[in-house]
Amino acid sequence: MTVLVALPAIVGAVLLLVGRRADRAAPTIALAASAGTLGLAVVAAVTRPSLTFPLFEGLPGGLAVDGLSAVLVVTVAAVTLAVLGFAAGDMPASSRFFGLMLLFAAAMLVTVTATDLAVLLVGWEIMGALSYALIGYRWRDAGGVRAATTAFLTTRAGDLGLYFAAGCALAGTGSFALDGLAAAPAPWRDLVAGGIVLAALGKSAQLPFSFWLSRAMAGPSAVSALLHSATMVAAGAYLVLRVQPLLAATGWAATLVAWAGALTALLLGFVALAQRDLKQLLAASTCAQLGFMVLAAGTAAVAGGVAHLAAHAAVKSLLFLGAGTWLTVLGTRDLAALRGAARRLPLVGVTFGVGALALAGVPPLSLWLTKDVILGATGSWPLAGVTLAATVLAAAYSAKALIAVWRGEARPGSASRSGRGGGIGPGVPFVALAAGAAGLGVVVVPPLNEVWARTVGAPAARPHVVELVGTGVLAVVVLGVGVLVARRPPKVRFAAFAVDWLFLERAVERGIVRPVLALARGLAWFDDHVVQRAVVGAAAFSRGAASGALAVEKPVDAAVQGLGEGARRLGALARYPQTGKVHTYFAQAVVGFLVLAVVLVLVR
């Protein structure tokens, strides 16, 4: 258990500490550590270890791999390995990058194995800080750093909810334990749920926090592939899935989460469809797909939600890696400019195609199955309607991306650089992830669904055949329409509303950032004009008092000066008899002794 977390953490920390001297060996070391972590994760998933250690007085902290954690641990480790494999070819060899990536993976592992809120917070916070470092990895690029700051501040704002939840959990149950939260007494239970939901929505880039993920696309593609598929954003979905009993217990929280997820899936689906930039499209689709998982947490479809999470992790990291490869090779991520990109790098093209089809929900690929489980659990008609619409949109934006890279002829000339994305070594992550993207859905198909449900520790669920056929046909139809539309591209002008991510960032800018800055300016004015004036006034008063004291001091000073002056005069007087002439000495000596004798004789 300890080794699972410690291996990537220690190797990452060592790489960071050693710094540039380890640059050349960094990719190899990181890959080895990552492979070891995957092996340990598999072992942990089977053996289910747990660990308890003293954290606070009377409040032990714990790490444990249960069913839910086992899935997450293996998913995180596998995606990390795949992404690092890609990064070894795509990124310059840098111990800083690989060290940060490993540390990030370790933090994510802590988060998904924590059994209590305190330890979870530790992993959660380290993850947040490292996400800042990774998104802003190219720190010379001001845009990257600004994006990192936006991402960090936004998720931090949500994180406050987690602190709040931890405090309320301690007050309500006397412990941080995650599994005891649902049993908390009435007011505390609701407060804890509120805090956790806030934190999860922030981390998972759900409405209204979605915009940070758009900005985070400024980071390296490998970072996007890791952070925005299996980790970071998935942590929020994981958290709500983990505390699903708590959400259900409150009543309102489950509904809130379900609607937040469904609306995110719908609206961010529109946003994804409106994007002209491949990475932005993928980012928006990530938000939308995470919406399905959050929805699953709200509708108690935990088994489906976790399956969707794992499958989506494979799909989305695969798509980000493809986008990253084209960005590196072709220097663009603009959908129009990527015309025919898939034909030039066949391996990347085919695997990207598999991923996009899976994202679209085309049978028999993974997300088709997992999404239907979630859809089947929605319960109410309005929610089901919204979800169905979101499914259609998912097919639509996937089609957009797929068609964009496959349509048209490959432009000759630069295909030789396909070595970057092709070849045996760098190709392995693509193939592996494509396999996962295609096949991970089987876990919800009978009879595997029973095993899966037992593993995850949730009631078994399976897609209904009618729905499956329905959504499958729908996805294919949408895809077909997409191809047809693409033949003669219509002059569709998407609403700026959708293109610009629902104006969320602008809203935050106007609604939060500017008021806060205005308030800060106001407070600064208050500080300068009222507080400082008071301080200056106090100082002036002291100075006045001091000058009063000076009035006393002046005579003293004058007296001292006078004393000095007097001593100087006396000194001059004392030297006056020292004329250097012997006859005056004689006179002085004789007079001196005479006076002495006369005075003494007379006095006596």
Added chain:
Amino acid sequence: MGMSENPVDLLPELCVLGGVVVALLTGLFVPRGRQWLAVALGAAGAGAGLIAALVAAGRGDGMTFEAFLLDPVTHVTRVTVLGAALVVLALAAGPLRGHRRETEFTVLVLLAALGTILLGASADLLVLVAAYLLASIPAYVLAGFAKDARGTEAALKYYLMGALLGVLMLAGVTVLFGLGRGTSYATLSQNLAHAPPGAVTAGLVALLAGLLFKAGAVPAHHWVPDVTEGAPPVVAAFVTTVPKIGAFAALFRVATDVVPSSAPGPELFAVLAAATMTLGNLAAFAQTNVRRLLAYSTISQAGYLLVPVAVATRTDLAEPALLYYLAAYVVTNLGAFAVVLTTNTDTLTDYRALATRSPALAVSLAVLLLGLIGTPPTAVFVGKLLMFTAAIDAGYTWLAAVALANTVASVFYYLRWLTPVFTRPEDPPPPPRLHRPTILLTYTLATATLALGLLSGLTLLP
């Protein structure tokens, strides 16, 4: 008090005398290059005298040849004078090595030291006069030793002052002889009590003229600055230090053994003490020549030394206070002059940034000057403390207050010397030409003041 006429009682003095004679004879016959032999023989005589004096100090008190007292005052005088004389000879080794009249210098120093010991040990006015002459005349010659204009002028002033005050002293001796029907202190103390007090006071003041001249105290202090500045530095070190020892010992004896209770002895000495310390300090304020500054400093120290003399008959603390202060002062003052000899400059501004050129020397100077102020834990501090205690013990609180005020005032001019030493130089003067044995001697003296202060502080003070 046992009487005897055993020459062995005078062994230290005889050793010194023998050293003088042998050195003189040797100096006559060895070539100029080997005069060090005569110096060594003379120094050996003084060294033997020092050892004999230390041995004699262990024996009981007494009087020998009816005029020579053997008591703690004599013992301390002998040891201090001979030790100081040896230090002066060592200090002279640098500047006078190979000098044409090297032997002469040694002989003069030893003869003056011998006269000083006699001055401090004598119990008879006639012996006192003889000792005065023996202590003075070699010193006059030493002042003009360099045979340069300033040295000659200094020697002449020194001699003329000494002659005048010596005549006054003889007059005083004559008056007291007439009044007391004898010259021995024992006779005088018996008979002067019945003599007219006015006449006794007048005779006493006249007698003091010579002793105050040797001590460099007001109103016979005029020679001190001129000689200290004009004579060679090593001679200045000698004449401001060694004769004082004998003079204060003699003054102490006069105050305790001669002055009858009818005469205003304590008042006389107290006034002289206050006047001397104040005048010395005031005149030292504006000095720019370190030797002149040290000269006035020695005058003020003479004032402090007169305090135990003033209270000599009133408290038992007076004797240890005087003797301890004397020894401490001698070591410290010789050390200060050693610094002047080492740096070979008199100008105050030349000491700028001495600390960067020779840190150890600067620290030594600081220790010695702080010692002259009377800062703990130096030797003079203990001496001053004893002196204050004695004054207060004897009811002379006003004198202690004057001494304290003067001590505070003296800080000013000692620091005037010390401050430039530790300033950062903008253009450091060239490193001084340093004579290695002299430097070592300086360090030794500075260390000695500290060691003496610490050791006596541990033993003397509660």
